[in-house]
Amino acid sequence: MGNYTLNEAIVGSLISAIYDAAVDFNRWPDALRLIAETCGARAVVLTRQGDRSAQSWSIAPLCDPTYFESYANHYHQINPIWHRMTASQAGAVQTDAMVMSKRDFCRTEFYNDFLVPQHLGSILNAVVLKEDGRQTALAVHRKEEFGPEDIQLFRCLVPHVKRAVQLNIKIAQMQIQSEASIKAFGRSMLIVDRAARVxxxxxxAERICGSSGSLRISNGRLLADTIANSGLLYSLIARAVPPGNDRPAGGHLHLNSEPGKKSLSLLIAPLRSEQAPFFTIERSVAAVFVTEPNRNVQPFNSQLQKQFGLTASEALFAVELMKGHGIQSAADHLGIKRSTGRTHLARIFEKTSTHRQAELVDLMHRSDHMQYVPFMLNSDTI
Known part of the structure; x- marks a missing residue:
């Protein structure tokens, strides 16, 4: 039993901490510590597991990093409790004794070589969310057995943790789309870490990686068609996700078509966020934008003309704005006067019913008619 009496104040403080983490992913360690403290637990983890390692992450603020790494590399695969618990329906709250006899559990390698050295032995687990082949679970560990009051607490918390995780996902998707939109246009995108893990x-992007032959995902890592091209890709990713406080950069890579393979153009750009994306604990990641140059598509400026009634000159100016240029820079790139650029912008605002450049860029990026837009960034704009 935890050293607490379940009451409205305790549950209220935990729920408040959970919703703080819902709007700021970096607050999860605080919420998890509070849950562990309430249950008298020595370890706590919020984990999301998917079909591929790239879809998975875990937050375990009280866990020794050495044990955390050994669990990810070995003990997760042989954890008999985890595999039994996650087969349960979403919302299920269970202790280890509910899914496996204590006698059998105490004979396992996981129990003796992983839990016992950490002075652990009992697990209370809640399956929070199941969606698209992934599952999110919350678990606390301690040496003593968990009792009815602990189970009741988890049953109170699970619906709120579920909503918080769903909100994390929505916020992260919006954040990634927003950050990516100022660097490139289009819908084919991968987010990778420094080691090129997807x-x-x-x-x-998954379709392209599965069918092009020029780019693929193997064991969760992005690979190009040849060793040489993979080396170039990894070099560009390393530039986009540099160590320490080095300035991130980026670049382009063209994968030439060969028999049975599609020609692809890649733009690798840094994505450095103040708030870590929900998909990773890393703060610095890179976006890999993929285009198929041979694909028969309508030029982006023509799409703008058709949808918003822009003139050819206005559409070209709007494209420059979407690259992240200001009025003067856009005018210089097009070889026109600043005053002409300001006139173009005023007319674009009028025709699109927008009032600020950021609002304009967001409108064009979200347009349902912009199904495919070729990348037009130059390396000096990254």
């Missing part, structure tokens, strides 16, 4: 891939 943290996120949209549906179109």
């Amino acid at each position: 943290i996120f891939a949209d549906e179109q």
